[in-house]
Amino acid sequence: MRFIFLGAPGSGKGTQAKMLADAEKIMHLSMGDMLRETVKSGSELGKKLENYLKNGLLVPDEVVNDIVRAFINGNNSGGFILDGYPRTVKQAEFLSSITDIDSVIYIDVPKEEIVKRLTGRLSCKNCGAVYHIVNKAPKTDNICDICSGPLYVRDDDKEETIKKRFEVYENETSPLINYYSGKVKKIKGLGSVADVFGAVKVAA
Numbered sequence: 001m002r003f004i005f006l007g008a009p010g011s012g013k014g015t016q017a018k019m020l021a022d023a024e025k026i027m028h029l030s031m032g033d034m035l036r037e038t039v040k041s042g043s044e045l046g047k048k049l050e051n052y053l054k055n056g057l058l059v060p061d062e063v064v065n066d067i068v069r070a071f072i073n074g075n076n077s078g079g080f081i082l083d084g085y086p087r088t089v090k091q092a093e094f095l096s097s098i099t100d101i102d103s104v105i106y107i108d109v110p111k112e113e114i115v116k117r118l119t120g121r122l123s124c125k126n127c128g129a130v131y132h133i134v135n136k137a138p139k140t141d142n143i144c145d146i147c148s149g150p151l152y153v154r155d156d157d158k159e160e161t162i163k164k165r166f167e168v169y170e171n172e173t174s175p176l177i178n179y180y181s182g183k184v185k186k187i188k189g190l191g192s193v194a195d196v197f198g199a200v201k202v203a204a
């Protein structure tokens, strides 16, 4: 199966997409993780992208289209999950030109909850695993349970940038709910991670 995970920043796309990819043994592309890796690499492209990410703005479509094309060409797991892509109608049109999508899982979370989630998020510098200081605390403070890497707060998880990301989501990305209307399965993203995953599995 070929899935897209759609939802506002902090709705739990990354958390749920990883769980579903493990359960279904398919590949998971987190576009945000790929872009952060590119910035971390210090390459010329990374330097160009840094300010977009820091300020919660979308990077140019061509950059993410190239990444998704390479991912799809290299995928041999019989299915995939795209998390954080597409984010504009233009990107969705590009995606349609290179592959079909079976299902779009849309995780719906109210705005007030988003801020709570993102201001408490911790991410692993090594493996990208995601935690939350209250909802999903690591066993040892600031250390990843999986790879023992250091945990950090993402540059864009500041209240002002979160607001900007939400605004960009509403203007640029939420029209995709309509674009994919025949394929969208709406999941309530409130409740525990396990409860939400139960709903994701039913929808998938």
Ligand code: AP5
Residues within 6 Å of the ligand: 007, 008, 009, 010, 011, 012, 013, 014, 015, 016, 031, 032, 033, 035, 052, 053, 056, 057, 058, 059, 060, 061, 064, 083, 084, 085, 086, 087, 088, 091, 117, 118, 120, 121, 122, 130, 131, 132, 133, 135, 136, 156, 165, 189, 190, 191, 192, 193, 194, 196
């Ligand atoms: P990206 O990394 O995709 O950020 P995002 O969409 O803002 O989404 P997040 O990763 O912040 O949230 P999430 O939905 O994955 O939630 P998570 O599972 O972590 O993109 C970052 C930037 O890259 C963009 O701003 C843009 O600049 C650029 N970019 C990316 N894709 C692009 C594209 N296609 N085009 C152009 N530019 C692009 O969960 C959040 C927190 O909540 C965690 O702490 C988690 O532990 C907690 N949590 C999860 N589920 C629950 C639950 N059920 N209950 C309580 N807490 C929960």
Ligand code: MG
Residues within 6 Å of the ligand: 013, 014, 015, 030, 032, 084
């Ligand atoms: Mg994410």
